[in-house]
Amino acid sequence: MKPRPFDYRRAATVEEACRLLAGPAEARVIAGGQSLVPMMNLRLVSPALLVDIGGLAELRRVTLAGDALHIGALVRHRQVETDPLVAQHASLLASAVRHVAHQSVRNRGTLGGSLCHADPAAEFPACMLVLEATMHIASSGAERTVAAGDFFRGMFATALEPGEVLTGVSIPLAAARDPAALHEMSRRHGDLALAGIVGRRGLGLQRWAAFGVEDRAVRLAQLEALLAEEPQAGEADILAALALDLPSTAGAGNAGRAKLVIAADLARRCRDDIYRGDVAA
Numbered sequence: 001m002k003p004r005p006f007d008y009r010r011a012a013t014v015e016e017a018c019r020l021l022a023g024p025a026e027a028r029v030i031a032g033g034q035s036l037v038p039m040m041n042l043r044l045v046s047p048a049l050l051v052d053i054g055g056l057a058e059l060r061r062v063t064l065a066g067d068a069l070h071i072g073a074l075v076r077h078r079q080v081e082t083d084p085l086v087a088q089h090a091s092l093l094a095s096a097v098r099h100v101a102h103q104s105v106r107n108r109g110t111l112g113g114s115l116c117h118a119d120p121a122a123e124f125p126a127c128m129l130v131l132e133a134t135m136h137i138a139s140s141g142a143e144r145t146v147a148a149g150d151f152f153r154g155m156f157a158t159a160l161e162p163g164e165v166l167t168g169v170s171i172p173l174a175a176a177r178d179p180a181a182l183h184e185m186s187r188r189h190g191d192l193a194l195a196g197i198v199g200r201r202g203l204g205l206q207r208w209a210a211f212g213v214e215d216r217a218v219r220l221a222q223l224e225a226l227l228a229e230e231p232q233a234g235e236a237d238i239l240a241a242l243a244l245d246l247p248s249t250a251g252a253g254n255a256g257r258a259k260l261v262i263a264a265d266l267a268r269r270c271r272d273d274i275y276r277g278d279v280a281a
């Protein structure tokens with residue numbers, strides 16, 4: 001299929017992008033186009049105006065800012081995989097990206113696009129939860145920040161309001177450098193996850209999240225409490241904690257229970273990697 005007709009504008013500044021997005025036409029940002037274009041072709045979405053932010057070089061940078069690693073929204077998956085600052089300070093992201101699609105998609109898809117698309121099975125939203133990232137959002141004449149935990153609102157839904165652009169994310173260096181791991185199960189390598197778990201062990205704390213199971217990436221508070229108390233908890237205890245953390249999955253009959261068992265195995269593998277000192281994905 002082909003998309004419905006739409007207008008196209010290439011923004012020269014973030015301010016211009018926000019002004020165009022806040023206008024009367026139903027508008028959408030286009031970044032890498034790897035999710036948006038297929039959705040438009042299938043007519044799942046039909047924006048009247050596409051605002052191309054691809055020329056905004058300032059959103060394509062990875063920088064150290066104080067005690068945080070700042071990654072611009074237009075940083076492509078491939079750059080996350082190869083950037084020396086990401087490798088040095090946030091190796092979880094560098095390894096997680098290897099699960100994201102295939103090289104051709106990674107060459108064009110952007111971190112910001114993945115976060116704003118908010119696919120429940122995507123890896124980066126769950127990584128942002130465990131790394132306790134802060135999302136930087138611009139609108140015409142204003143900026144605000146939202147904690148990752150408040151950003152993902154449901155399937156393909158985020159805290160972004162009309163007229164807003166995600167400009168980047170900041171990850172506290174202390175969190176980014178902690179031992180962390182990600183494991184997922186997918187039909188074929190590069191497919192979106194059927195279930196995935198990501199975990200981080202900080203100083204006296206645990207941060208865990210699941211993806212591909214509920215309608216969005218979710219923090220696993222019960223699992224965090226269990227592993228803080230008993231780091232070597234067995235799979236049955238991990239499964240019981242996940243059943244509390246993932247109520248929709250637990251209540252979804254045999255398919256849901258199968259996902260929980262898979263998630264418990266993935267969580268055990270992450271835990272083992274983290275306690276071996278590996279950062280693995």
Ligand SMILES: Cc1cc2nc3c(=O)[nH]c(=O)nc-3n(C[C@H](O)[C@H](O)[C@H](O)COP(=O)(O)OP(=O)(O)OC[C@H]3O[C@@H](n4cnc5c(N)ncnc54)[C@H](O)[C@@H]3O)c2cc1C
Pocket residue numbers: 028029030031032033034035036037038053073074099100101102105108109110111112113114115116117119121122123124160164165166167190191192193
């Ligand atoms: C074959 C295939 C396999 C894939 N497999 C995976 C996978 O395994 N894991 C995974 O996580 N992803 C996967 N993806 C999705 C891929 O990672 C996309 O690149 C990503 O989801 C969207 O990034 P993008 O830059 O292409 O965004 P776009 O497609 O341009 O935009 C996606 C959405 O985000 C909005 N948006 C984009 N940037 C911004 C911004 N800065 N501010 C506000 N709104 C914005 C757009 O308006 C749109 O609604 C796959 C895609 C394909 C085609």
